[in-house]
Amino acid sequence: MFDKYVFKIARGGMFLLALLVVFGAFSVAPTFAQEGTEGVDGTEAMPPTGQKIKWSDFTGAPTIPASTLGLWIWSEDVGGQEILHIRTGSDGAAKTFAGAIETNGSANFYDAAVVNGTGDDTVSTPKYNRVEFSLATTGGGEGIDVNWSGNWLFLDLKINGAYVPSKIFTGAAAKQTSGAPLGVRAGTDGLLTLPITMLDGATPFVKNGPNGYYLYRTGKRYHLRLTTTSAQDAVKYRGRILAEQGKFRIVKEYKGENADYVLLTDYGKTLKYHFFTKGYVDGMDWVINGPNKPDNMIFTLKMDGQVAAPNIALGANPFGTVKALTFRLVE
Known part of the structure; x- marks a missing residue:
């Protein structure tokens, strides 16, 4: 008799498990993996580092001594935009300073430029979240500047093809490093941060206008509109x-397609969306609830799996105002 009940319980448990699997298959939340790219909500870990630098030890411009071999690197906030600076110093002997810098998958570099360079100095962004440079110098003073918006930086820096931590200096205090590669976490301090008032003014959005994001607000209501030039x-x-x-x-x-969705997660603190737009108007309107709290928001926007910027219009501001994959709007 006991064996019979055990069998019934076991069989019932297997049936219940099967039901859970079947219904679970139909209730899976939409995934945000992108075709050939990192997910927009990816929080991948920083690669292994030889030394982690405090953000406070990485910011601010240093005083670079003359005729001194080294590589000075720092990040600077200019009107809410973080700019990464790298400068070389030389003792008179020919040296090649080279490196690769990466940031997280929902971040990017843009507007990279060589500073005081010669014909053999280069900087490039082979990937939206990676920048590479090479600076050949005998007198020093060359460098690169690049805008970035992200949560962390991973810096693989070399002098004449070798790690020389004692000749790498960071931040306003020019602190000497002790390991390689380097890692620094900025958190939201590393994100492009703009005033939320940029959402004010008449939006340039019209149906079948240029492809891109149109964000604006009326009062305390926020609007996202999307379209394409034709069907x-x-x-x-x-x-x-x-x-x-x-x-x-x-x-x-x-929503113009059955597959389109707007999804609230994290108890209403995260808004995820997907729209497949073909000539019509897609989008959403929302408000933010929270007494006596600012409407600060962080946006990560993509088009066809790629960085949406510069095709982002904020309020009356035209495309090109924003070049960041992820950015903040704050009150």
């Missing part, structure tokens, strides 16, 4: 918006 032009718009203090409440959705 023959199709774009996948996908991304997320984070509320730093309050919670989202969706007021209205504009």
